[in-house]
Amino acid sequence: MTTTTPSSRKQSSDDSRLLKLGAVGGDFLDQRLSGAGFVKFFARKVFPDHWSFMFGEMALYSFVILLISGVFLTMFFDPSMEEVIYNGPYEALQGATVSRAFESTMEIAFEVKGGLLFRQMHHWAALVFMVSIFVHMFRVFFTGAFRKPRELNWLIGFSLMILGMAAGFSGYSLPDDVLSGNGLRIADGLMKAIPIVGTYLSMLLFGGEFPGTDIIPRLFTIHILLVPAAILGLIAIHLVLVVVHKHTQYAGPGRTNRNVVGHPVLPVFGAKAGGFFFLVFGIITLISATTSINAMWVYGPYDPSPVSAGSQPDWYMLWTDGGLRLIPGWEITVFGYVLSLNMLIPMAIYGAMLAFLALFPFIEAWVTGDDREHHLADKPYNAPVRTGIGVAWIVSYLILALAATNDLIAIALQLSINDLTWLFRVSFFVAPVLAFYITKRLCLSIQRQKRDLVLHGRETSRIVRTGSGDMIEIHEPLDEYERWELVAHDDYRPLKAGKGVSSLRAKATSFFFKDRIEPVTPASLREALEHAGHEKHVIDEATGGDYRTPAEKVVH
Numbered sequence: 001m002t003t004t005t006p007s008s009r010k011q012s013s014d015d016s017r018l019l020k021l022g023a024v025g026g027d028f029l030d031q032r033l034s035g036a037g038f039v040k041f042f043a044r045k046v047f048p049d050h051w052s053f054m055f056g057e058m059a060l061y062s063f064v065i066l067l068i069s070g071v072f073l074t075m076f077f078d079p080s081m082e083e084v085i086y087n088g089p090y091e092a093l094q095g096a097t098v099s100r101a102f103e104s105t106m107e108i109a110f111e112v113k114g115g116l117l118f119r120q121m122h123h124w125a126a127l128v129f130m131v132s133i134f135v136h137m138f139r140v141f142f143t144g145a146f147r148k149p150r151e152l153n154w155l156i157g158f159s160l161m162i163l164g165m166a167a168g169f170s171g172y173s174l175p176d177d178v179l180s181g182n183g184l185r186i187a188d189g190l191m192k193a194i195p196i197v198g199t200y201l202s203m204l205l206f207g208g209e210f211p212g213t214d215i216i217p218r219l220f221t222i223h224i225l226l227v228p229a230a231i232l233g234l235i236a237i238h239l240v241l242v243v244v245h246k247h248t249q250y251a252g253p254g255r256t257n258r259n260v261v262g263h264p265v266l267p268v269f270g271a272k273a274g275g276f277f278f279l280v281f282g283i284i285t286l287i288s289a290t291t292s293i294n295a296m297w298v299y300g301p302y303d304p305s306p307v308s309a310g311s312q313p314d315w316y317m318l319w320t321d322g323g324l325r326l327i328p329g330w331e332i333t334v335f336g337y338v339l340s341l342n343m344l345i346p347m348a349i350y351g352a353m354l355a356f357l358a359l360f361p362f363i364e365a366w367v368t369g370d371d372r373e374h375h376l377a378d379k380p381y382n383a384p385v386r387t388g389i390g391v392a393w394i395v396s397y398l399i400l401a402l403a404a405t406n407d408l409i410a411i412a413l414q415l416s417i418n419d420l421t422w423l424f425r426v427s428f429f430v431a432p433v434l435a436f437y438i439t440k441r442l443c444l445s446i447q448r449q450k451r452d453l454v455l456h457g458r459e460t461s462r463i464v465r466t467g468s469g470d471m472i473e474i475h476e477p478l479d480e481y482e483r484w485e486l487v488a489h490d491d492y493r494p495l496k497a498g499k500g501v502s503s504l505r506a507k508a509t510s511f512f513f514k515d516r517i518e519p520v521t522p523a524s525l526r527e528a529l530e531h532a533g534h535e536k537h538v539i540d541e542a543t544g545g546d547y548r549t550p551a552e553k554v555v556h
Contacts, residue, residue: 055135081213088111464543
């Protein structure tokens with residue numbers, strides 16, 4: 001028996017009114033926007049579930065945090081290069097001549113309530129955004145999730161990575177401190193190294209001779225308007241294409257190129273995504289509240305004369321600084337123009353590495369000649385050359401990034417900076433080749449081990465001696481699902497030149513597929529199962545079907 005009180009009846013009545021009001025409002029909007037069909041379609045959209053898919057979500061959520069914190073900072077930042085006398089609470093700089101941009105950044109850090117927290121949240125979220133994009137892109141790369149029909153989405157992701165770099169560079173250049181000023185000076189030098197048009201490009205960006213008085217307001221416009229708008233647009237297109245093409249999934253029971261096994265957006269995926277957003281938000285806030293980053297008051301306002309050791313950009317831009325440190329000061333004169341090779345060669349390396357990464361889906365499609373749609377992700381070891389190339393690219397990137405810290409490494413380890421520079425120069429050419437070869441051989445070894453696992457099952461480390469004295473190890477066979485997951489991958493072979501195949505493509509296919517492990521065929525699997533059945537019969541005769549060890553028999 002239940003009883004109701006006047007307060008519970010009132011609460012029930014209020015809830016009923018709210019439900020009716022919501023239904024009326026929803027019907028009002030649906031009649032004018034016809035959105036019910038879209039909501040129903042999107043709510044039923046199924047997304048697969050795997051831990052590696054969360055990095056794309058992390059990038060999205062950290063970008064939301066960037067927008068929230070960026071709006072707050074925009075309210076207080078003054079992008080002016082007008083010179084003023086600093087008289088704020090930070091005593092070490094009182095009386096110093098600084099730009100208004102530097103002064104307003106100091107005000108945000110020391111005078112605006114919550115200003116320092118939001119400033120650090122903005123910076124940490126930017127780092128998480130770039131980490132997430134890099135890891136997400138290489139998850140896509142190593143699993144072949146860029147293949148048809150997702151080539152355009154790969155280019156969109158690549159563009160987001162470049163825009164993230166542009167947003168980061170334009171953002172940490174705004175405070176007009178020594179560190180950001182040195183970064184702008186390097187950018188100015190790179191532009192001026194471009195033959196014929198370099199000087200004009202520098203004057204166009206800086207509004208005259210470096211540093212001028214226009215660069216901070218222009219970077220501010222780029223940072224808060226142009227780049228965020230482009231990122232928002234590309235994220236929207238990226239998400240639409242994910243819905244249109246379906247999300248890739250790993251091979252497994254019931255998973256094919258024609259379906260998606262996972263959870264619908266509502267309520268399961270939406271609830272998990274909402275919780276993950278608040279988790280990312282909370283962790284970034286905690287880090288920002290406890291760990292200082294880019295303490296520009298320590299560096300002081302920008303002055304062209306001092307350049308200190310230990311001045312490095314954020315991690316995702318380190319590789320650009322490392323390339324400049326590795327090239328000797330080479331210059332040549334052509335038709336009266338001085339070409340600064342120590343600037344042009346690094347820029348060519350950066351461009352080549354980025355172009356190769358952007359175009360790799362099209363290169364691989366040309367090599368394989370595969371025009372099918374792929375919705376099942378590869379296991380990286382099943383594409384040894386692709387995986388080796390990806391690891392070699394990452395190693396090249398890391399060597400350039402480490403080269404940007406050669407001064408810090410030399411001081412910390414008490415080494416010669418010249419010896420370190422030569423080590424990185426040699427490593428840039430040698431290490432990626434070694435990384436490619438080792439990764440490829442490891443992938444082939446894993447393929448061979450998985451093939452043996454499919455044919456013979458798992459080793460149990462239990463040996464049975466038959467009546468004839470033979471030693472046979474007991475193997476535990478895989479179930480059908482496990483076996484299918486291990487054999488469900490594409491098998492490509494080298495092509496021969498001729499019959500529409502160019503010699504270049506034939507050489508490319510030989511490079512990609514010459515070293516390969518023969519896949520498990522139905523005939524070889526049938527033969528292995530028959531042999532396993534015979535072995536089991538022999539083992540059962542020797543053991544009477546009791547596979548326990550003598551020690552286990554004693555215990556029981």
